Amino acid sequence: MLTIVKHPLIQHKLTLLRKKQTGTKDFRENLDEIAGLMAYEITRDVPVREVQIETPLTTCSTHELAKDIVLVPVLRAGLGMVDGITNLIPTAKVGHVGMYRNHDTLEPMNYYAKFPGNIKDAVVLILDPMLATGGSASATINTLKHEGASIIKLVCIVGAPEGVERIKNDHPEVDIYLAALDDCLNEVGYIMPGLGDAGDRLFGTK
Ligand code: PRP
Ligand code: URA
Secondary structure, three states, rough: OOEOOOHHHEEEEHHHHHHHOOHHHHHHHHHHHHHHHHHHHOOOOOOOOEEEEOOOOOOOEEEOOOEEEEEEEEEEEHHHHHHHHHHHOOEEEEEEEEEEEEOOOOEEEEEEEEEEOOOOOEEEEEOEEEEOOHHHHHHHHHHHHHHHOOOEEEOOOOOHHHHHHHHHHOOOEEEEOOOOOOOOOOOOOOOOOOOOHHHHHHHHHO
């Protein structure tokens, strides 16, 4: 399932991300804020369980999250989405996947993976601002499945139709969340109109 989270605040902040004049500080802040805003929609179906508690006045039956949440940012650019979500879900544990695209083949190269122990039972949110060919996301999902994760959601900011199709084909059970579905990829695999190289803009490396 593909969900485009189209809140006016998200659209406004995404416009700022897309603008070429936006510098590292504003790019970083807006990316985090969009991730936080998207978290409401992404966690809408997380199960809750009934608990009995005491308020200052009486006892009552109420609800708490019944599943752990694990965030898995894809290095580098996914790191820019972590704080926005942990602000809302401070108990979330964080795994990491290191992945970069080979510039010539666009194939993902995995260079790092480390996950918390509760990944098998948790709701796992993969974080990466860009879903281009879908190669990096598909490889990340393969890695997570190999680790035993079964509830996996892919959270990106901007996606290309090619990437969405790739995930639907490779991992039809994984829900995809985007702030925008763009037009296409250009000849060197960048999303059009997109926002450029997310990692470089986030960390100021270009
Ligand atoms: C970017 C982006 C994704 C990937 C998307 O990372 O953050 O991980 O490209 O492209 P794909 O869908 O075609 O696989 P990049 O390879 O630039 O690595 P970096 O963040 O370390 O610069
Ligand atoms: N990675 C990026 O950072 N941007 C794109 O447009 C495609 C892949």
